[in-house]
Amino acid sequence: MIYNTLTRRKEEFRPLAGDTVRMYVCGVTVYDLSHAGHARSAIVFDVIRRYLAYRGYQVRFVKNFTDVDDKIIRRANEEGVPPSLVSERNIEEYHADMAAIGVAPADEEPKATEHVPRMIQLIQRLVAKGVAYAVDGDVFFEIRKFPGYGKLSGKKLEDLVAGARVEVDERKRDPLDFALWKASKPGEPAWESPWGPGRPGWHVECSAMSMQYLGETFDIHGGGEDLIFPHHENEIAQSEGATGRPFARFWIHNGLANLGAQKMSKSLGNTLTIKDLARRHDPEALRLYLLGTHYRNPLDFAEARIDEAGRALERFRALLEAADRLASRGTPAPGSDDGLLGTVGSLRERFQAAMDDDFNAPQAIAALFEMASVLHAYRDALERDERPVGPFLLGVNELLTLGHVLGLFQKPVEPAGPPREVAERIEALVRARDGARARRDWRRADALRSEIAALGAITEDTPHGTRWKWTPR
RNA sequence: GGCGGCGUAGCCAAGUGGUUAAGGCGGAGGUCUGCAAAACCUCUAUUCAGCGGUUCGAAUCCGCUCGCCGCCUCCA
Numbered sequence: 001m002i003y004n005t006l007t008r009r010k011e012e013f014r015p016l017a018g019d020t021v022r023m024y025v026c027g028v029t030v031y032d033l034s035h036a037g038h039a040r041s042a043i044v045f046d047v048i049r050r051y052l053a054y055r056g057y058q059v060r061f062v063k064n065f066t067d068v069d070d071k072i073i074r075r076a077n078e079e080g081v082p083p084s085l086v087s088e089r090n091i092e093e094y095h096a097d098m099a100a101i102g103v104a105p106a107d108e109e110p111k112a113t114e115h116v117p118r119m120i121q122l123i124q125r126l127v128a129k130g131v132a133y134a135v136d137g138d139v140f141f142e143i144r145k146f147p148g149y150g151k152l153s154g155k156k157l158e159d160l161v162a163g164a165r166v167e168v169d170e171r172k173r174d175p176l177d178f179a180l181w182k183a184s185k186p187g188e189p190a191w192e193s194p195w196g197p198g199r200p201g202w203h204v205e206c207s208a209m210s211m212q213y214l215g216e217t218f219d220i221h222g223g224g225e226d227l228i229f230p231h232h233e234n235e236i237a238q239s240e241g242a243t244g245r246p247f248a249r250f251w252i253h254n255g256l257a258n259l260g261a262q263k264m265s266k267s268l269g270n271t272l273t274i275k276d277l278a279r280r281h282d283p284e285a286l287r288l289y290l291l292g293t294h295y296r297n298p299l300d301f302a303e304a305r306i307d308e309a310g311r312a313l314e315r316f317r318a319l320l321e322a323a324d325r326l327a328s329r330g331t332p333a334p335g336s337d338d339g340l341l342g343t344v345g346s347l348r349e350r351f352q353a354a355m356d357d358d359f360n361a362p363q364a365i366a367a368l369f370e371m372a373s374v375l376h377a378y379r380d381a382l383e384r385d386e387r388p389v390g391p392f393l394l395g396v397n398e399l400l401t402l403g404h405v406l407g408l409f410q411k412p413v414e415p416a417g418p419p420r421e422v423a424e425r426i427e428a429l430v431r432a433r434d435g436a437r438a439r440r441d442w443r444r445a446d447a448l449r450s451e452i453a454a455l456g457a458i459t460e461d462t463p464h465g466t467r468w469k470w471t472p473r
Numbered sequence: 474g475g476c477g478g479c480g481u482a483g484c485c486a487a488g489u490g491g492u493u494a495a496g497g498c499g500g501a502g503g504u505c506u507g508c509a510a511a512a513c514c515u516c517u518a519u520u521c522a523g524c525g526g527u528u529c530g531a532a533u534c535c536g537c538u539c540g541c542c543g544c545c546u547c548c549a
Contacts, residue, residue, distance in 0.1 A: 025549090027549085028548095037548085037549050038549050039549090041549035042549080044549090070547075153476080153477095154476065155476065155544090156476085158475090159474090159475045159545080160475085160476095224549030225543075225549085226549070227548075229544065229545065230546090231547095255543090256549075257549085258543085289485090292485070292486065292497070297478090297479080298478080298542070298543070300485095300542095302484095302485085305485060307498095308498045309498085311497090311498065311499095312496095315511095318512075360487075360488095363487055363488085365487095366487070366496035367496085376511095376512055376513065380505085384505095440507070442507055442508070446509085449510095459509085459510070460509090460510050460511055461509080461510075461511095462511085469511090
């Protein structure tokens, strides 16, 4: 079941063609660095894509870059560089940001500037059908000619006109008509067209590129809920106006991350860029935090919550590390698992049921936490040699698999360690402390523990020896 | 003004007509430990902004009130 903005209901999801899911998500306009809200959207659709793949679908995923628009041009003028430099730089930054937060690249990441001929074709089709008109080198879409206008956003034309605060271009036949093609002013990027030199309007790029890569009708179109109107509404009008066929079947919109609680920064906009977040926090903690709120709900972004999520992550990581260590100690061996795998199996079903119900990641994560609990309990018994190791390894593997579906546990379990010399010193101190402990010289042992702590590590004594963890301040 | 959403424990956050209201963080107690750490166990909302109503039964449906937010303009 997926909530479809178009129908305002959860609907059973079936792809149009067999096992292939074709999905398009509106990417970013690359005039600046991406921020927390972009991260949320990217992670939400990354998880949707991963889950569909986990469910056995072949997902064809397209995410665009808007690399020509007013803001890019303005930024370029401010910096005194060509617009392409601004957009290329920010596309690189975007790729780096996505890699940093574990978002996999889309199968196709088309740029608007590389698809202008397609857009011109689409506009020509609309003009030929009589639903678009050219004035002085601009081309507008005539919304009154598209009966379904407003069906996605639930807006009535009369209300829109009444409340319109847009400055009205009197060349438009209706104030709501929107630009498909803009005649370019001197110094702006321009492409030749039947209407003279110009550049595409914002909305038309997504229609042209989505249909080029996915066909005239495809399964899922996504984006932030701020895009519902007018962007997505206009995409529907253009696409269906041209093809006469349904455009996207399911519309998925993520709730916005507002920084309301976070007072807007001193000078310019708030500085919660992905770059800053990735530098200050564990990216997986960020992901766990963001997925802890259902994707359609608004999220009040708070950095302290990311650190909380980081503490919760430790419980998973301890398990993965334990499995790594224990893997060498035995293979799946017969013996009672005390119901472990049965419990793990039913938790996996809960995970799936949650994700099947409109990608309820918070509930899916709850199942994962419970899975971690039973695995840890089993591990406790195992460390006392009361249980075979096989079931534990299988259970952790299940946890790992489901975590991957949410894009968690992507990094190697090896956490960043201290520099070699420090590690060697710590090792030496740990050995010395073990010696002291063997002599039951507690005072000496505690003194050594303090020294180890001063170097930035915490000791953990177990039945199988002392371990230490690097916990840099 | 129009359209839409939200208000659940100290904090974050699921649940949207019917067994004990998920889960996380924090907190309290316990087990383990030389002491710790980590982990595990138990506890931490007789109650879901407030007031009415519908119903055998409501956090979940309806109405009103209070508070907060989004979109209607570029925006993930």
